[in-house]
Amino acid sequence: MTAWFNTAAFTHNGPGLQGGIGPGGADGNVGRNTLFGPGFKDLDMGIFRNIKFERGWVFQLRGETTNALNWVSLSNPTASLASGNYGKITSAAGTQRIIQVGGRLTF
Numbered sequence: 662m663t664a665w666f667n668t669a670a671f672t673h674n675g676p677g678l679q680g681g682i683g684p685g686g687a688d689g690n691v692g693r694n695t696l697f698g699p700g701f702k703d704l705d706m707g708i709f710r711n712i713k714f715e716r717g718w719v720f721q722l723r724g725e726t727t728n729a730l731n732w733v734s735l736s737n738p739t740a741s742l743a744s745g746n747y748g749k750i751t752s753a754a755g756t757q758r759i760i761q762v763g764g765r766l767t768f
Contacts, residue, residue: 663749664738664747664748664749665698665699665738665748665749665750666696666738666748668747668748671691671742672742673742674689696737696738696740698735698736698737698738698750699734699735699737699750700734701734701754701755702732702734703727703728703732703734703755704728704729704730704732705725705726705727705728705729706725706726706729707723707724707725707726708723708724708725709721709722709723709724710722716768717768718766718767718768719766719767719768720764720765720766720767721764721765721766721767722762722763722764723762723763723764723765724760724761724762725760725761725762725763726758726759726760726761727756727758727759728755728756728757728758728759729758730758731757731758733753734753734754734755735750735752735753735754736750736751736752736753736754737750737754738750739751
């Protein structure tokens with residue numbers, strides 16, 4: 662996969678007062694929150710049905726799903742210049758579709 666952003670636009674800071682790269686290096690000129698990831702999509706749904714019996718008993722049948730449409734949401738790109746995956750997205754965020762069915766009896 663190619664880089665999510667233009668990796669050539671960013672370089673290591675020059676040596677600072679303490680003569681090194683990284684902590685103690687020169688301050689950069691990139692503003693905060695300059696890079697944005699792909700975002701996150703998810704649709705959770707739930708449906709239930711109450712079935713009433715004599716003497717006030719109620720049975721509730723429930724169906725719930727997480728990520729109902731099974732959208733793939735990607736993680737943020739690697740932002741570390743020292744990483745071999747710099748600028749690339751290497752994993753997905755969130756979960757796959759999960760469906761569960763349950764019942765509840767109230768008396």
